[in-house]
Amino acid sequence: MLIRIVKMTFQPGRENEFLREFEKRKGHIAGFKGCDGVELLRDINQPAIFFTYSKWKDEASLEAYRNSPLFDETWTTVKKWFGDRPEAWSVQTID
Numbered sequence: 001m002l003i004r005i006v007k008m009t010f011q012p013g014r015e016n017e018f019l020r021e022f023e024k025r026k027g028h029i030a031g032f033k034g035c036d037g038v039e040l041l042r043d044i045n046q047p048a049i050f051f052t053y054s055k056w057k058d059e060a061s062l063e064a065y066r067n068s069p070l071f072d073e074t075w076t077t078v079k080k081w082f083g084d085r086p087e088a089w090s091v092q093t094i095d
Helices: 017-030 059-066 069-079
Strands: 002-009 035-042 049-056 087-091
Touching: 002 059, 017 035, 017 049, 035 059, 049 059, 059 069
Parallel strands: none
Antiparallel strands: 002 049, 002 087, 035 049
């Protein structure tokens, strides 16, 4: 199991646009082959900062998503609203 965490900072006033877009696409992302779910988190002190937390079967599944038209369309739409460079981490739990 691989967990992908992506931090996105948006320009002030663009948060609701992102929320609407995420709501439209989250079911498609969660239904992507190899994805075991996706959650959206929001910083409680900085409301323009969001995190996606997604679970993937393996790195190949994540890469298939990152090379898909769904990812391209989503990223093309939301990146124009960024106020800062996004950050991403691929992590796994330690038993």
